[in-house]
Amino acid sequence: MTPRADPLTVEVVDLIGTVVARYYEEYEQAAAEHSLTGAQARVLSLLSLEPLPMRKVAQRLKCEPSNITGIVDRLESRGLVERRPDPADRRVKLAAPTDEGTRTAAALRTSLDFAREPLGRLTVAERTLLKELLQRMLGVAPE
Numbered sequence: 001m002t003p004r005a006d007p008l009t010v011e012v013v014d015l016i017g018t019v020v021a022r023y024y025e026e027y028e029q030a031a032a033e034h035s036l037t038g039a040q041a042r043v044l045s046l047l048s049l050e051p052l053p054m055r056k057v058a059q060r061l062k063c064e065p066s067n068i069t070g071i072v073d074r075l076e077s078r079g080l081v082e083r084r085p086d087p088a089d090r091r092v093k094l095a096a097p098t099d100e101g102t103r104t105a106a107a108l109r110t111s112l113d114f115a116r117e118p119l120g121r122l123t124v125a126e127r128t129l130l131k132e133l134l135q136r137m138l139g140v141a142p143e
Contacts, residue, residue: 023112024038026112026113027041027042027112030108030111030112031108033111034104034107034108036104036108039067039071040071040074040075041108042061043057043061043068043071043072043075043081043095044075044080044081044097044101044104044105044108045105045108045109046060046061047081047095047096047097047101047105048097048101048102048105048106051084051094051095051096051097052094052095053086053092053093053094053095054068054069054072054093054095057072057095068095072095075101079098079100079101080097080098080100080101080104081095081096081097081098081101082095082096082097082098083095083096084096
């Protein structure tokens, strides 16, 4: 039998859920302002960090590769993404943002006020602690 979570843990989990829900709601709104779906915006944002094979995009976003193919097709038709050969393996195609795609991804990032405004109310020390706690929860090594 699994032990019951203590009330503090339940409250923290509920607060995390609220933060995530509000983030996704704002993300969808920001994406729509750029005539993108949330999924298209997530793919474009990921590709703006580095060109990737679609298989890796699917792995990182935890979805089916066929879904990514369709999303990349739509982004490509809008001139936001292009497919190019991988310099390390010419048999592999990378999805990469165009200049317009890079500008759109940057504009999308700057339009996300939800996280920035509440975080701005925290001190640098509090934001640093929050970052370290989240990294620890996720098993990510601190930078």
